[in-house]
Amino acid sequence: MAKVVVIGTGTMGVGIAAGFLAYGTDTVILGRSLEKAEKCFEAIQACANSINTDWQQLGASLRAGSIAKWHDWEDAALIIETISERFDLKKAIFADLDQRVPSHIAIGSNSSGFPISEIAKNLKTAHRMLNTHYFMPAHIVPLVEIVLGKDSDPNIANQVCELYRLHGKKPVLVKKDIPGFLANRIQHALMREALSLVQDGIATPEDIDTAVRYSFGFRYAAVGPMTQKEISGWEGMTLAAELIYPSLSNITAPPSCITNLVKTGKTGINKGEGLRSWSHEEAAIMKRNYEERLKAAFAVLKIAPDQD
Numbered sequence: 001m002a003k004v005v006v007i008g009t010g011t012m013g014v015g016i017a018a019g020f021l022a023y024g025t026d027t028v029i030l031g032r033s034l035e036k037a038e039k040c041f042e043a044i045q046a047c048a049n050s051i052n053t054d055w056q057q058l059g060a061s062l063r064a065g066s067i068a069k070w071h072d073w074e075d076a077a078l079i080i081e082t083i084s085e086r087f088d089l090k091k092a093i094f095a096d097l098d099q100r101v102p103s104h105i106a107i108g109s110n111s112s113g114f115p116i117s118e119i120a121k122n123l124k125t126a127h128r129m130l131n132t133h134y135f136m137p138a139h140i141v142p143l144v145e146i147v148l149g150k151d152s153d154p155n156i157a158n159q160v161c162e163l164y165r166l167h168g169k170k171p172v173l174v175k176k177d178i179p180g181f182l183a184n185r186i187q188h189a190l191m192r193e194a195l196s197l198v199q200d201g202i203a204t205p206e207d208i209d210t211a212v213r214y215s216f217g218f219r220y221a222a223v224g225p226m227t228q229k230e231i232s233g234w235e236g237m238t239l240a241a242e243l244i245y246p247s248l249s250n251i252t253a254p255p256s257c258i259t260n261l262v263k264t265g266k267t268g269i270n271k272g273e274g275l276r277s278w279s280h281e282e283a284a285i286m287k288r289n290y291e292e293r294l295k296a297a298f299a300v301l302k303i304a305p306d307q308d
């Protein structure tokens, strides 16, 4: 199998690299310096281990390099950019890759929001550039959104989807790079409503978690929302929708209950404070439970996977 090159040494870069290594694919991680990239080895190997304890027997190599000096692109099946979410940085790196990477090799961006049409605008090899958007933690969550920009070649996108299938991922092909692509749009529609309910004092964050996890969130591990309504019938859903839709939140910016937290640096578990405070011990327990529960969800996904 051809190698995969991951550009970016942060949280997502580590998980993305591990997802390929664990399936026996030669993997390269590139950072702003060779040392920075090499520092990720331990974390990548630990993530690979957590999804396949036998990955080392598959004999795949893990190499590191600096972005500016790397030249061994030739047999790469895919290059994935996953550096910080800044448009100027992504634009600059794609302009550079446009010149340096042979034009038949697909290049994806893991940007959460910047459309590939804009990142690859005016580049001569924009046809092989796509959004390849993962979900956190990237080595565990199966979905990858493959998003076509204005100039992307659908054949190349389909080949990238196939590569992901071979690595245990569930790719979806999104035919236009609208903001948020597919899954993030749906996720943010839910978050807008949830945050509005908190802002208006109608429910606590804890109750929102309980309501989602123990009702439709619980069912979503078994079937998606469309199939669930096929099962329950669309009539009830339509009647409820007519009643509910007019009152749903239509705010166009996140509410102050969250922006105030962000402004004061209370961005969540890694900072020890978000909607609630987290001791080191509580944070470690939550992260462990989170990863264990996500992995357990694989058992559910394995029930009749060809009859989704």
Ligand SMILES: NC(=O)C1=CN([C@@H]2O[C@H](COP(=O)(O)OP(=O)(O)OC[C@H]3O[C@@H](n4cnc5c(N)ncnc54)[C@H](O)[C@@H]3O)[C@@H](O)[C@H]2O)C=CC1
Pocket: 008, 009, 010, 011, 012, 013, 031, 032, 067, 082, 083, 084, 085, 086, 089, 110, 111, 112, 113, 133, 134, 135, 136
């Ligand atoms: N964290 C998440 O939940 C998700 C993040 N993403 C996207 O993935 C990308 C990376 O996110 P994270 O890994 O969370 O961020 P991170 O902050 O953990 O890592 C970003 C990495 O980019 C590197 N970097 C910054 N400027 C650079 C430059 N000019 N050249 C090369 N490397 C540079 C940093 O050194 C760092 O290693 C972002 O575009 C983000 O929006 C996508 C899905 C989920």
Ligand SMILES: O=C(O)[C@@H](O)C(=O)[C@H](O)[C@@H](O)CO
Pocket: 111, 112, 134, 135, 136, 184, 187
């Ligand atoms: O939820 C996720 O893991 C991803 O969809 C992301 O891109 C970001 O983490 C998310 O916060 C942006 O909506």
